[in-house]
Amino acid sequence: MLSITTFVIVTVIKIVIALVVLLTAVAYSTWLERKVVGHIQNRWGPQRVGPFGLLQPLCDGAKFILKEDLTPPYVDKPLYLAAPILSLVLALTSIALVPIGGWITVSGVHTPLEITDVNIGLLIILGITSLSVYGVALAGWSSNSKYSLLGSLRASAQMVSYEIALGLSLVGVLIMSGSLNLRGIVDAQGGHMAFWIPRWNIFRWPTQIVAFFVYLTAAFAETNRVPFDLPEAETELVAGYHTEYSSMKFAMFFMAEYANMITVASIATLLFLGGWHGPLFGPGWLQAILPVFWFVLKVFCFIFLYIWIRGTLPRFRYDQLMGFGWKVLFPIAVANVLATSLIVALQK
């Protein structure tokens, strides 16, 4: 057991690292998105700034900071300010519970590769994501504009609705691994089954493939991404709930959105794609690095999937959205829960 001081120090270090990594990831996922979508739409995407426009995110950041930060009149000031901060904070917090690898020992300090390890991690992440509705809702309401209000109304309804499908799609995994602790869930996926198929939850049973796609869809809706990005449907609502926001405040929403994407992606990785499990080889230092590499790789693939879909699919209509969530996704998720629990029960 660590002493309090070392604990605090280590934790602070880890937080800093995590923040830096996360924010960079956010920045570069925006770059990635623009690139990929550009190629999908037969354009080049950013390429002026630096090689392949690699410095584009930095310029965007600078631009956000330097823009004039205007606050429209007749807004409910405190809430107008609180909303973006709230969303960003929540989005960043949830990362704190995501393990990206096993344990490492640095200069005698043995610590897990995550900021904190709680044994109901998944529940807490769900709680935080469920809170992230408020950011959107308050933003829309406080900025006292009908576009924002409509956008936030849509957003909150949509998020709340799809949260159920999201949670239910995870229940199957929980039943199988019998734990709410993310680390435990990942550990349960080590090794491989017949034919060298890895023992990832998604491969365990066909039901889990279904569950995975349910999760995928619900995650898209949670993060207000295409094809479920109605809250910010430009054609109808200008920019949805953050119509009235500019410069840094807008950037906060922007970052929050991508941070949420990353969180969702890493949860998918942890629960379905076997976390950091992957072929290990080479010398010790490599073996220490590889798990993290596999984890990042999987997350990256997931995000690429995000962008890919954004580039291909059109947007839903609102009633279609709700109908799909309640009449298709939700029943499938319930059925999946039943099937999985049945299988588990029969296996016992």
Next chain:
Amino acid sequence: MRPHLHLWLIPILPLVGAAINGLLGRRFSHRVVTLVGNVFVGASCAWAWRVFAQFLSLPHQMVPYVHDYATWIRAGSFAASYGLYLDQLSMVMVLVVTSVGFLIHIYSIGYMAHEGGYYRFFSYLNLFMFFMLTLVLGNNYLAMFIGWEGVGLSSYLLIGFFFLRDSAASAGKKAFIVTRIGDFGFLIALFLLIKHFGSLDFGRLFPAISRLGVENAGPGLLTAIGLLLMTGAAGKSAQLPLYVWLPDAMEGPTPVSALIHAATMVTAGVYMVARSNVIFSRAPSAMLVVAIIGCLTALFAATIGMAQTDIKKVLAYSTISQLGYMFLACGVAAFSAGIFHLMTHAFFKGLLFLAAGSVIHSLDGEQDMRRMGGLRKHIPWTFWTMTAATFAIAGIPPFAGFFSKDEILWNAFASQHGSWIFWAVGVLTAFLTSFYMFRLWFLTFFGDFRGIEAGIGEHGYGHIHESPKVMLIPLAILAVLSVVGGWIGWPQMIGGTQRFEHFLSPVFAAHAEEAAVVGAKHSAEPLLAGISVLAALLGLFLALLLYWWRRDLPDKIAAALGGLYTAVRDKYYVDEGYDAAFVEPLIKGSTYILWRGIDAGAIDATANESAEGAEHVSDALRHMQSGNVRSYAGWVAAGAAVVIAYMVYLGVR
């Protein structure tokens, strides 16, 4: 192993019939109703005989054959069960009830054929059978009481069968109420039994009682119980002073009179007393009362019977007096003789009623004997059967009546509970009985028809028709029975072995020695029998004289007797007396005190006042409802505060 007799079938079958007819009969065709109404009773009768066959072969340690089907009531230590109790006594009763009942059912097919409510009639009749069998077979006093009330109910329904006729309806009510007075005594007796013996179960009650001594040293508990039981019996069996309902009960259809008010129900009292022989045999004073009431009733009713002109009334009073005989028998501890007479009486009195019914039927409902006469030639079957019955009831050997009546008289004289007074009254009654029976016989069947001027049978005699076969067959059977029915009790004095008495002896074994006749008197038996036969013949002769040779004499005698005759004819004004003594005060009292005073004055007033008070209070309270939600919340919070304050008080204390 004990054979299963399936006793329950016997009572249940008629109930099923009653249910089917009562619920669906309205839609059934006349034929179907007839079928249902008779088949079930017939089946129950057949089963009763089968049970009898098995019963005879039962090893006697299994008699009485008791079977508990389920627990009915359980209250503390007291428990009553749905159970049946079959011993020789109830066996005899069952056979009599089912057989006579079945015959009368068949008879009713013809008699009621043209009446409305045919299905209703049969449903009631079956219902009566059910209750009567329950009464007889029940293994505890409670079941017996249920049957007791049940037969009361069905008798009420059947007396008031023509409920459109006011007299019928009121007669039904009268029967119900008067018997209820007796039932009151019965109930109290049951309560006493429960209180002191904790059970009404024959199987547990009688042993417990027989452990008690005979209450020679003055009356006690058993005496009280006995007297109360006697009250009930007097009510049901139309004894003094509660006999008044029976004559009125003749308002019912004749088969009903035959079945309920002659053969079976009215004998329930006798059965009950005999069933309670253990109690009575230990309460001499109660038995004395029974005997006195019995013999007074016998004489009293017989005298009234002499002057009646309505054929059914005559039979009714004779029924009362015969019942008196039976009670007399029970009163002198000659229970088996009583039951014996009950059986023979069931035969010949049922027959008499049925025959009278046939007469009435042939005359289209004429019941007054003064308008009859000379029917001998027109309805020979009825005539001959009636003749057999008349001789039987008159007690002329070798007809059934003779044996049973002689048995009773002999016991009344010789039993250590009896005395020569009972015997003398009995003989006198026998004389009167034979007189009025033969009077009826002569008036009905001899001389020339006096009904023309009364407008009966304008087309001469051709209109007077014999009854259909379905009515005559039961008559014939019963006639045979009333001839030979008594032979199973052939007395010792003429070389008989009193089979009947021996058959019943186990039931009354508890006191066989008490009833045992003192040997010395045995020599007197033939003499006494002779005297009673003589009395019967005398009655016959007198009737012959008055209503055949010197037709003018009766009126002269009546004129000579004057007041006495009218008194007899008007039944000693007993009904009027009861009206003045009880009914009127009751009506007055309940009108002025109960209704105007208590009900309207106190109860209704209280209700109305409280209602108004509530209205005023709520009118005041209603202003609390301001429609302001927060005021409601305030009230709730205040209430909660009070509760919590109380809790605090408790916590501190």
Next chain:
Amino acid sequence: MLELVLFFVFGTIAVGAAINLLAQRHPINSALSLIVVMASLAALFLLMGAEFLAAIQVIVYAGAIMVLFVFVIMLLNAGEEERTPGSRVAMLLGFPAVVLLAGLVAWTLLARNPHPVPVDLAGRFLGSPAAIAQLLFRDFLLPFEITSILILIAIMGAVVLASPAGTTTGSGSPDQPPARREE
């Protein structure tokens, strides 16, 4: 010691937020302060080892029920509440009443526990999801099922009530999801 500090921190937050709930005149502020209360209560639950309840408290109350409140506030665009004579009376009556009530309740509770039982947090979490599930799906199975029926009824009632007259058909009325969270 640490627990005591935490308790007082979160307790103060809770009470302050609750008072703010009353003080604020705009429902949305009240709603937010209520969320704060719930969050701090969740922390207190954790302090008492009810980790599962803490999570549920956040997910269900803060994440669902209060979202519903905020949603309705936004939907009806509820404005500031105006003062009425009735409200003044309520103020005058209400505050003394509540002080009395709080005093009573507190005193009762203290009187019920004359010598406070010190409880150490060192004890393991007794409210682990597994333990709760054991109770919920074994001993309390019937009530649990019955609650599902209750929720079903609530959903239907909500649909019927909230949908404009005559159009009680679609299941898309946005105020169901919170009720479904228990599934």
Next chain:
Amino acid sequence: MVPISYYLVLSAILFALGVVGFLIKRNLITLFMSIELMLNAVNLAFVAFAWQWKSLNGQVFVFFVMVVAAAEAAVGLAIIIAVFRTRETLNIDRVNLLKL
């Protein structure tokens, strides 16, 4: 070391605040919030007792309370919407037709 009575007193205070909130607030929605506040106070008491007696039943009861609260919120808010449709107001003092 926190004495249990502290938790109970805290829950008492919260409950009382909920009561007074119900008494003094005029906005229907806020009234509902006050009710939720009371429910939360009760939950706190439940958990505290569960903690004292080291028995989970109290926590299970909290679970049920939450279920009921959710149902109640759904229906109640639906009612509020209906009321608003008809009365065009959320002020409790104006929704007072139910009286003699």
